[in-house]
Amino acid sequence: MAAEVKTTCPYCGVGCGVIATVDEAGAVSVKGDPEHPSNFGRLCSKGSALAETIDLDGRLLYPEIAGARSGWDEALDLVAQRFSETIAEHGPDSVAFYVSGQLLTEDYYLANKLMKGFIGSANIDTNSRLCMSSSVAGHRRAFGADTVPGTYEDIELADLVVLTGSNLAWCHPVIYQRLAAAKAARPNMRIVVIDPRRTMTCDIADLHLAIRPDGDVALFMGLLAHLATSSAIDQNYIASHTEGFAGAFAAAAALDINDLLERTGLPVMQIREFFRLFETTSKVVTCYSQGVNQSSSGTDKVNAILNCHLATGRIGRPGMGPFSLTGQPNAMGGREVGGLANMLAAHMAIENPEDRDRVQRFWGSPVIASKPGLKAVDMFRAVADGRIKALWIMATNPVVSMPDANSVESAIAACPFVVVSDILRETDTARHAHVLLPSLGWGEKDGTVTNSERRISRQRPFLGISGDAKADWWQLAEVGRRMGFAAAFDFDAPAEIFAEHAALSAFENNGSRDFDIGARADMTGAAYDELSPFQWPQAAGSSPGVTRFFADGGFYHADGKARFVAVEPPATDRTNADFPFTLNTGRIRDQWHTMTRTGKSARLSAHIAEPFAEIHPRDAIDAGISSAGLVEIDSPHGQAIVRALVTDRQARGGIFAPMHWNDQFAAKGRIDALVAPITDPFSGQPASKNVAVAVRPFRATHYGFAVSAVKPAMPDAAYWALAKAVGGWRLELAFSEAVDDWVAWCRAVFAIPDEIEPLGYADRQTGDLRLAFFDGETLLAALFLAREPVAVARNWAISQLSVAHGDLRKRFALVAGRPGAGRPDPGATVCSCFSVGVNQIAAAVRGGCHSVEAVGKETSAGTNCGSCRSEIGRIIDRCLAAAAE
């Protein structure tokens, strides 16, 4: 019998329940868990493809010291010894941990305990600094604690959902699907999207406000001033449960209308419509994500939003409230354990001596960090200037994801001692490690995660352990023991750590802290194994089912009241003639961050196979940039070369590029190399969405496209982008100078044995060149070169890796670069579940399918996870519009 295991998706903060099945032959399949309250059986494209991303290819399977395989004892002894020596010589602040919202709560708890309670420094920060620290800071300013008041159900119950700085359709696809279903059931529901780009999320919007970058503070100040003079204001709530309304209102009222229009760049009618909707709809939820958090005014953006909800008392009641969407699967768990440098454990404050004393007594620890530690950007500055001499990086890839990434890379490369715990052997960060520690991956590891709505779910193992990999918590506990703290790190299983974490949440709490899961403090190992998803708070003896905060006040400032924050609009934009464009960075539907996992799936990689930059058609014309050409993007910090995607979804003056590509997948796609290390003054979160850059065409002498059965060696080319494809790999190329011997070039890059002769075709006039290498009936590699971007049908060329080429004519068809008759090119993949391309969908529309449902019936596209349904809708609109012209 195939075994079914209930676990949780390791990607986004929606926290979908997954049922993983391993059949007798060891093959894994996944499906959504119909009983999980986050997704009720749904999964998005990334979740559906999980089984394709868990192979051993590229895995780090054994500890390594200086690039050579070692045993665990040797590696752990070395880590403990180097950290202890460094601390003895230079003090506790000379070491640091840089960890991740992708750790399980149990891992995270131990990392924080070791650094803050036993090493005695708060130099532990996390990639959550780059993710939601502005929300944490905003919540703490307003509520006195980092509390997310609402639940997913509120998004469905609302009559107005405002999505600001969130591309929900691509980044929280299952919440998007729940929202789309709610709107379909109650068509009167209104959705407003506030985003400088017209994203896929806009497809369900009644109103899209294409706001200027960082116009948010002004917009929500304007909204507060408007609400304050309307009947939407809740005087009772303000009087009973808040402080500071007058100041916040005065600041908001001081913003004049011209300033509001200038800063938001929005037509006055749109602003009025938004204000009217907000004023007249009492059930309103405002969801926000990185367009709000990742900004030099991120914390003020958060408070500007919270002000509007507090002023109307629309918080903590069904269908009402501000909602910070967390990005990573355990961003919330990290907040619970206090994984940020400026937090303590269990939502206690590092600045508060009573909290410090309480945590120290609970841990029985020799010391307790007495001041906040260095936040990510400052932490890597301290690594660069030698203040930090030993660094442990766990479950994050800062050489790709940190701003000013080239400087971060140099800092790590120069650091005297760097430990990296990862599941992959080769990442842009791992290559600088002195000690590499192999961690358990999803399907192997065991613990808990907390999603955006404070729901704690189990990740359970269903695979055997790969090589000598070990859990992250185990690595931390072993190093803790070896540093002399045996009793405090005496854990044999994650259940024991969870029980301690739960006990600390309840320790001397008595309702004074929001995070309390005391009801789970004495859970046995068996109960932990059986644990069903539950939402906090769950204090011991409390009635379950209290899932919202603040409907009747009860804030966590000493007086129990919330604070309005009198925000000011940020200092206006820099204008630098050398860097006139605003680079906005973010995500695409089918890749996860630095691609170490999603990059393994051919299906997911087919959606968008190259790094790109979206640019407005007028800007493209002015700059001489053509669609499908390449562009060079420069900032004072670095350079990137990516494909141009000319589209009016992008506003003028800005470009958008994804954050995912890195040195493993592209020559120059690591976009954070360009991002300035500018941070929000309260949260320390980098402003990753508003970067001053210059854009110009990148002119190549030759462009190329190749397919290969084996993974190509990193080519020597000005531009290349590699992606997994069915049957092998695909490679986009561009050269700034001709290569003397293309055959030799192919042999080196595609590992073609000398005895295999190429089949070739060259057109002297056009400069086109095609080379293919066959081993018997099998295509090993094919290269298509041209002086202009190559027009070969990509998916057809890829399919040639999987067909038998017994027939000589077929081989010639390949070098001719043309699909045979009756084999149309499906085009770029839209539906990754069923590998349906844009051309196939367009053909279905031409054949009479005029709705997403009809296209689904005809082609299956969009009928599994549904993540591509909005794109299908767009294609239908485009085809019908074209037909009408």
Ligand SMILES: Nc1nc2c(c(=O)[nH]1)N[C@H]1C(S)=C(S)[C@@H](COP(=O)(O)OP(=O)(O)OC[C@H]3O[C@@H](n4cnc5c(=O)[nH]c(N)nc54)[C@H](O)[C@@H]3O)O[C@H]1N2
């Ligand atoms: N497919 C996929 N999903 C993911 C992830 C992934 O890597 N891939 N990562 C997960 C993680 S960790 C996170 S944090 C979330 C992030 O989820 P999101 O925050 O939804 O994603 P982003 O694409 O980073 O940015 C959201 C939007 O902010 C807009 N924006 C930029 N500047 C401004 C501004 O000044 N004001 C406003 N209002 N909007 C602005 C951008 O145009 C962008 O569309 O996604 C999670 N989900």
Ligand SMILES: Nc1nc2c(c(=O)[nH]1)N[C@H]1C(S)=C(S)[C@@H](COP(=O)(O)OP(=O)(O)OC[C@H]3O[C@@H](n4cnc5c(=O)[nH]c(N)nc54)[C@H](O)[C@@H]3O)O[C@H]1N2
């Ligand atoms: N320009 C720009 N930069 C950004 C952003 C942006 O929008 N724009 N977004 C920021 C945000 S919100 C985030 S969250 C970050 C994300 O950035 P990162 O955290 O750097 O990205 P990941 O690729 O998720 O890195 C996770 C690493 O952990 C490894 N790993 C996977 N599972 C495990 C495990 O179980 N244990 C261990 N030890 N390792 C594991 C993976 O192989 C990978 O190397 O990027 C930030 N950077």
Ligand code: SF4
């Ligand atoms: S929405 Fe997709 S990526 Fe996010 S948890 Fe659910 S299945 Fe995973």
Ligand SMILES: [Mo]
């Ligand atoms: Mo994130």
